[in-house]
Amino acid sequence: MKNVKLSLFILLFAIALYAIFAILTIKLTNPFNDYSLEKAGQIGDSFGVLTSLFTVFAFSGMIITIFMQKEELELQ
Secondary structure: OHHHHHHHHHHHHHHHHHHHHHHHHHHHHOOOOOOOHHHHHHHHHHOHHHHHHHHHHHHHHHHHHHHHHHHHHHHO
16 A cells, blocks of 8 residues: 555656646747747757656556565465
């Protein structure tokens, strides 16, 4: 149960981090004044780091799930 709560906390923290980063990026660059493909590409590239972060969280969630299932099977 601890692992589930920890995983949920990490997921909510990652979503909050992503939302804050997205809001700051949009506010600071203000891409809506200039509709150029170059500016849109730069904004999209700035989210590449967060994509890697979510990949790490997803992989760690899978590992935690495997260990939790192993413990439950041992109890049976």
